[in-house]
Amino acid sequence: MQEQYRTVARAGVHETEINRSRFICALAPVATEEEAQEFVAGVRKDHPTATHNCFAYVIGADASVQKASDDGEPGGTAGAPMLQMLMRREVRYTAAVVTRYYGGVKLGAGGLIRAYGGVVGEALDAVGTLTRQRFRLATVTVDHQRAGRLENDLRATGRVVRDVRYAEAVTIEIGLPDSEVPAFRAWLADTTAGTAELELGGEAFA
Numbered sequence: 001m002q003e004q005y006r007t008v009a010r011a012g013v014h015e016t017e018i019n020r021s022r023f024i025c026a027l028a029p030v031a032t033e034e035e036a037q038e039f040v041a042g043v044r045k046d047h048p049t050a051t052h053n054c055f056a057y058v059i060g061a062d063a064s065v066q067k068a069s070d071d072g073e074p075g076g077t078a079g080a081p082m083l084q085m086l087m088r089r090e091v092r093y094t095a096a097v098v099t100r101y102y103g104g105v106k107l108g109a110g111g112l113i114r115a116y117g118g119v120v121g122e123a124l125d126a127v128g129t130l131t132r133q134r135f136r137l138a139t140v141t142v143d144h145q146r147a148g149r150l151e152n153d154l155r156a157t158g159r160v161v162r163d164v165r166y167a168e169a170v171t172i173e174i175g176l177p178d179s180e181v182p183a184f185r186a187w188l189a190d191t192t193a194g195t196a197e198l199e200l201g202g203e204a205f206a
Contacts, residue, residue, distance in 0.1 A: 002061035003177075004133045005092040005205065012127035018115050020103025021051075025123035027096050033059050033067070036095040043097040051102040054116060056082035057095035061134070061205065063087065073100075073116075077109050081117030089124055096120050135160060135175030137201035138184075142170055146192050153191060160206055175206050 011028040026043050030036040036057040044053045052071045056079050059065035066087070068079030082096050098116050107115060142150055147170035154161055160175035176184055181200065188196050 014123035054078035077112035
């Protein structure tokens with residue numbers, strides 16, 4: 001299972017001109033294939049007079065979903081090189097749409113492949129990427145007397161504190177790499193004199 005994955009830091013647009021054709025690459029982080037398709041549809045709506053709106057997207061930390069479309073360009077000259085660039089840069093949960101406004105000069109198959117792949121690479125450089133780490137969700141339950149100090153200690157040691165809820169007891173939801181669970185359990189028992197409970201939950205990326 002993937003311990004981490006890279007994705008785009010934010011949505012963004014990058015434009016370049018090649019032989020009088022405008023190539024506009026829109027990138028966005030997407031959580032699901034449905035989100036990716038909505039993003040593609042939104043870009044097409046923004047550029048209804050464009051010659052082509054080609055797309056590629058990769059969903060899943062393990063890149064389990066990969067889709068691409070040439071949108072009328074010669075087969076394999078647009079969507080495929082866009083997808084290859086996303087895969088080569090190892091970005092996941094990312095959708096790319098390249099809008100082309102034809103400028104009157106034919107680029108040929110090789111020129112198109114370089115143009116579509118290249119503008120995605122340039123857009124990734126412009127927008128930037130970030131790495132998300134896989135965590136085990138865990139809930140710590142502790143009494144009110146110790147909760148404030150424990151929360152401070154958790155943050156001071158670099159733990160990902162996701163939520164804090166106050167009721168009869170205080171529950172603190174955190175994220176832990178799987179490999180650190182045994183050491184954290186021991187640290188928690190030592191820090192709270194054995195009064196805190198640790199319950200492990202599912203997994204998430206953060």
